[in-house]
Amino acid sequence: MFAESSLNVRNKRVQNLFRILFMLMTVLLVVPVIIILGTLIYKGGSIISFDFLFTDPTNGMTAGGIFPALLGTIWIVAVALLASVPLGVMAAVYLNEYAGDNWFTRLIQLAIINLAGVPSIVHALFGVGAFVIFFGFGTSILAASLTLAIMTLPVVIVSTRESLRAVPQAFREACWNMGATRWQTIRRVVLPNAVSGILTGVILEVSRTTGETAPIMFTGAAFFLPFLPQSVFDQTMALSLHLFVVATQVPGVPEDLPFGVALVLIAMVLIMNSISIAFRMYLRGKKKW
Amino acid sequence: MQAASTMITDTTQPEYAIRTSKLNLWYGDFQALYDVDLNIKNGMITSLIGPSGCGKSTFLRSVNRINERLGYVRIDGTIDVLNKNIYDPDVELVQVRKQVGMVFQRPNPLPTSIRDNILYGHRLHSQGKKSSRSEQDEVVESALQQVLLWDKVKDRLNQKATELSLEEQQKLCIARLLPVKPSVLLMDEPCSALDPKGTAAVEELIWELRGEYTILIVTHNMAQARRASEECIFMLMGKVVEHQLTQDLFVTPDKKETADYIEGRYG
Numbered sequence: 001m002f003a004e005s006s007l008n009v010r011n012k013r014v015q016n017l018f019r020i021l022f023m024l025m026t027v028l029l030v031v032p033v034i035i036i037l038g039t040l041i042y043k044g045g046s047i048i049s050f051d052f053l054f055t056d057p058t059n060g061m062t063a064g065g066i067f068p069a070l071l072g073t074i075w076i077v078a079v080a081l082l083a084s085v086p087l088g089v090m091a092a093v094y095l096n097e098y099a100g101d102n103w104f105t106r107l108i109q110l111a112i113i114n115l116a117g118v119p120s121i122v123h124a125l126f127g128v129g130a131f132v133i134f135f136g137f138g139t140s141i142l143a144a145s146l147t148l149a150i151m152t153l154p155v156v157i158v159s160t161r162e163s164l165r166a167v168p169q170a171f172r173e174a175c176w177n178m179g180a181t182r183w184q185t186i187r188r189v190v191l192p193n194a195v196s197g198i199l200t201g202v203i204l205e206v207s208r209t210t211g212e213t214a215p216i217m218f219t220g221a222a223f224f225l226p227f228l229p230q231s232v233f234d235q236t237m238a239l240s241l242h243l244f245v246v247a248t249q250v251p252g253v254p255e256d257l258p259f260g261v262a263l264v265l266i267a268m269v270l271i272m273n274s275i276s277i278a279f280r281m282y283l284r285g286k287k288k289w
Numbered sequence: 290m291q292a293a294s295t296m297i298t299d300t301t302q303p304e305y306a307i308r309t310s311k312l313n314l315w316y317g318d319f320q321a322l323y324d325v326d327l328n329i330k331n332g333m334i335t336s337l338i339g340p341s342g343c344g345k346s347t348f349l350r351s352v353n354r355i356n357e358r359l360g361y362v363r364i365d366g367t368i369d370v371l372n373k374n375i376y377d378p379d380v381e382l383v384q385v386r387k388q389v390g391m392v393f394q395r396p397n398p399l400p401t402s403i404r405d406n407i408l409y410g411h412r413l414h415s416q417g418k419k420s421s422r423s424e425q426d427e428v429v430e431s432a433l434q435q436v437l438l439w440d441k442v443k444d445r446l447n448q449k450a451t452e453l454s455l456e457e458q459q460k461l462c463i464a465r466l467l468p469v470k471p472s473v474l475l476m477d478e479p480c481s482a483l484d485p486k487g488t489a490a491v492e493e494l495i496w497e498l499r500g501e502y503t504i505l506i507v508t509h510n511m512a513q514a515r516r517a518s519e520e521c522i523f524m525l526m527g528k529v530v531e532h533q534l535t536q537d538l539f540v541t542p543d544k545k546e547t548a549d550y551i552e553g554r555y556g
Contacts, residue, residue, distance in 0.1 A: 168397075170393065170395065170397035171397065171399055171400070173355070173393065174393075174397045174399060174462070174465075175399075175409070176386070177353065177355060177386060177390065178409060178413060178465070179383040179384070179385075179386035179410070179413055179414060180413050181383065188409075
């Protein structure tokens with residue numbers, strides 16, 4: 001009565017087939033990551049040294065280090081964060097905590113989604129028109145960072161909204177019912193409980209911003225500069241553009257140099273992501289509801 | 290603001306804590322309350338019973354104006370709390386919430402310490418002055434004493450409130466309202482997330498608070514209404530059918546609908 005029928009056998013075979021197929025797809029996802037990292041470490045690992053990180057390029061960028069580009073990337077990312085985080089977090093708080101569900105907020109949401117879909121080269125041209133020319137910042141760190149800030153704003157807004165949404169509604173109700181205003185509720189209860197998610201989003205934004213090339217190419221990043229930037233109104237070199245330059249634009253670059261630059265760039269991103277993940281796990285472990 | 294503050298300083302307690310007249314309420318096009326006229330006695334425990342969707346929770350939620358949060362709610366008529374219509378334009382919402390506290394179905398302590406939960410409301414309403422540590426300790430102790438929780442938690446006030454048992458959490462949620470000295474406590478099925486032991490303990494607590502606070506409690510559990518309230522209101526389809534002493538309503542109801550409901554013919 002309970003013996004296996006031929007139909008059972010066939011169903012089981014199909015079931016196994018699909019399980020293996022899905023598993024293969026998952027493995028396939030990881031393969032490129034491993035190949036990329038492996039190649040970079042194999043071909044570029046040997047050039048990484050203290051001197052490589054902290055000296056200037058020499059011999060028409062065919063030798064020497066990457067210090068100006070490394071520093072420039074840190075400049076650009078830091079200024080972009082200063083612009084996009086306050087703006088994005090405040091907009092997200094408004095959308096999630098204050099705004100009602102009406103045509104106006106829906107329009108704003110649509111705009112945010114569309115902003116996220118704009119190609120980075122279009123952002124770059126917008127940056128040239130708006131920040132370099134119209135606001136008169138010239139090609140500078142400020143113009144490049146603001147362009148990046150606008151580009152990553154949707155990421156900040158969406159991730160902040162997600163973490164605000166994850167705060168149980170019951171907490172807000174508890175506060176409102178004791179006579180707390182919306183702002184008191186946000187400041188004392190909502191934000192403290194959402195901060196881990198918001199910070200995670202910010203760090204992820206950093207890792208995205210670090211690698212962007214097109215938006216900074218026309219707005220503030222330079223091919224080569226013999227000096228370091230002194231203020232946000234100066235141009236700067238940047239790692240991502242530097243990689244493009246040494247890989248394709250300069251003749252006679254030894255092979256391990258571009259791989260070394262790529263390795264530093266990807267290491268920065270991976271370190272950021274790891275910090276973000278560790279941080280999230282730490283904060284999640286602390287909260288209980 | 291002026292009227293709201295006289296409302297609080299009024300020391301002569303009126304006979305009725307809550308009086309509504311011709312209260313109609315709509316959610317969009319749907320009318321949830323029809324001409325509700327109720328006089329709820331000061332210092333008493335009044336229970337609201339009726340089948341799902343009869344409007345009892347809606348009524349409860351309009352007494353501290355928490356309903357307004359849903360933008361599509363429209364109200365007609367008056368709700369007087371301590372002789373002042375809380376829907377008058379000169380009424381400050383924060384003062385209403387201070388006078389009329391609310392306890393929810395699911396205990397909702399904030400994810401902070403037991404101590405900070407109790408002090409939350411106190412801090413909100415202490416007008417920027419920082420109270421001293423000893424003053425705060427007093428507030429915490431007295432609130433927890435009143436909800437019969439002090440002896441259990443006095444040695445772990447810094448523990449997270451969310452780690453308490455559900456029964457203790459619900460008691461804490463009641464205690465949290467007390468430091469701002471409300472006169473009315475609204476309870477929306479306060480025991481339905483608790484086990485029988487927890488239910489008994491919270492009912493006992495509600496009974497203890499009688500006299501000092503006017504308590505309005507919505508319940509699905511008729512036995513609970515019978516055990517734990519002095520007056521009982523039966524609602525059906527957004528209308529008040531009957532309002533009686535609890536003992537009378539369950540023994541000799543006036544209306545046939547009430548009799549049928551408490552006998553379990555519908556609902």
